[in-house]
Amino acid sequence: MADKDALSMHDDALAGRRASAGPHVGSPMGSGAGVTLTDVAREAGVGESTASRVLRSHGSFSSKTRASVLEAAARLGYVPNRIAGTLASTGSKLVGIIVPSLANIVFPDLLRGANSVLGKAGFQSVIGVTDYDLDGEEGLISSLLSWRPTGLLVAGLEHTPRADAMLRGAGIRIVEMLDTDGVGIDMVVGFSNREAGRVSARHLLGRGYRRIGYVGHDLALDLRAAKRFEGFRAVLAEAGLQVAAEAIGAAPSSIEAGRDGLARLLAQCPDLDAVYFSNDDMAIGGYFLCLARGIGIPGQLALFGHNGLDVARCAPQPLSTIRTPRVEVGETSARLVSSDGPPAVITLDFELIEGATT
Amino acid sequence: MADKDALSMHDDALAGRRASAGPHVGSPMGSGAGVTLTDVAREAGVGESTASRVLRSHGSFSSKTRASVLEAAARLGYVPNRIAGTLASTGSKLVGIIVPSLANIVFPDLLRGANSVLGKAGFQSVIGVTDYDLDGEEGLISSLLSWRPTGLLVAGLEHTPRADAMLRGAGIRIVEMLDTDGVGIDMVVGFSNREAGRVSARHLLGRGYRRIGYVGHDLALDLRAAKRFEGFRAVLAEAGLQVAAEAIGAAPSSIEAGRDGLARLLAQCPDLDAVYFSNDDMAIGGYFLCLARGIGIPGQLALFGHNGLDVARCAPQPLSTIRTPRVEVGETSARLVSSDGPPAVITLDFELIEGATT
DNA sequence: CGGTATTTTGGCAGCGCTACCATTTTCCAT
């Protein structure tokens, strides 16, 4: 860290990374806030546009000029004003990301994938959290749009009519993530939750389980979990079966909700031989309940989750579940958001993990 | 068919959303993108500044004017351009948040707290992830600063000299989070990790454990974990003891790393009576190992973590740990970032949770 | 009803930067 130019605009594409001009750091007084391009240009004895070109490594300039501009910028502690830059140019180098929650690791995973790719491409992520509220999402969309982002990544395909209209009319790339069961606005990156539910059901049926229960969280809010459950029941129905009992909590998914949900389910219907959970958090809760009560897994009761979290993979008995490519969805979405191809739907594969709980 | 309810309700919701993709909303052509305040003003038959005042509910205007401006804006699908607004005014309504990682739920928790408070106050969060790299942090700081945020929230007190200089010189509110063991730049919100380590050690000693091991992750990167360990060892030293053995992995913390770390630790030193983990993820990994191997907890081996995660609280034997106020730190930081008081250090309490593993 | 408060309103100058264009300088081949 000893030797980058103070300018350090972070975009590595910029020239000047190796200029190593400044003898020291810290600007003379106050700081770089307030130092404008005009100041730098004057200090370097060049025109404004020349300074701008150098700082952005865009266009041509002599290496002499380059050096003096960089030196002046470093000495003054110049920090470019991207707000002004964005207004003057076109693309904003901002990408909005909207997720329903940050409490479930699934979404931070998504963010992580997206942010890492975006960062490398010189974009900044602006986030919005809807708390699973579509009206809240509508507000966030309008709010994010006002920053004139290059594109918007949104979890889910369902939106209010107004949100839908805003997204369509925004004139920017929209990527809807994590769900391919439906019609997208522009780009869609994800997997089929319905199919995941189907695969889960087939797995349980294939293992011979017949008295199957379901433990889930609020389905009116988590539309993707609802689609999984739908696919799950469809397969059961094809086999002439149905879910023997279900416990659906009103709270968001959590380990505790899974534990309590399974307790209620068993109270209501003690002779189940397998339980499908809305996701791994819930399933781990169920698993903990079984451990606590000495319920044999999978002999007495089989457990199946969804997502493929670390905690599920590392449990004494690895949880049978479906690993979803959350980080990859984020990465792919980020890659697409600045592309200019035609609208597309990208379906990524999920993976059935045959753990030790089925 | 008894279970049809949940789904049908869900189906309706989906159908409704999809069906009513609005007849209007959004301008005749293209869309709201491109519609400027000037357009709205012209359409409403008022001056630009009047339209601006109405749309911001700032200043005075007749209710008649208000109605026509609002109507025009709605009809044209006007979306204000905050970039231009920010450039023209002063405050940016953007707040930068820098965290080392998104893979550990601790930081999403922090983000969640901060973002929820910020959102309510009309701010947008712009995030940066350093991957525990201080040089990366430096780049992110400079990058975020270029968006002229109202303030910056940063996890941790340690920065490169250059980053430190940039933060001091930025002329905006800086809040350093999650650590009060050191000197801050402006505001600090967090708790003492060193003290948390001390409290943890005292707890173990108080329960009579004497042969204590440590399982941690890369301490050169996670400075806060290092401070905890330091406090922990200090108390042991005061009691004339020292850590009997330690296993420190090079990878970031994870359940798997905790499991493997404990395995190595036990291989190397089988007669421990307690283990202190760098955090709950690691501790849960250790717990799982004990379950798998049939190691009695806490009889044979006691486990102690840090953070107070859900998974630790809900385990069959709740983990003994320290609950840290992560969300609160985020909330408090967000509240402070737009304040104008003098610099301050706010120390929040952590809580010792006497679980069943010690 | 005149005259002074008060409320509304519109014009316009930037905010800091980039894009475009015109100009100047440098570089070559002749």
Added chain:
DNA sequence: ATGGAAAATGGTAGCGCTGCCAAAATACCG
């Protein structure tokens, strides 16, 4: 040298909005 192409450079018009100020409309008072 000498014209012409290429490289460098500087001037300047906005980008869309807000803040300031003066002008216009309305309200109020005796």
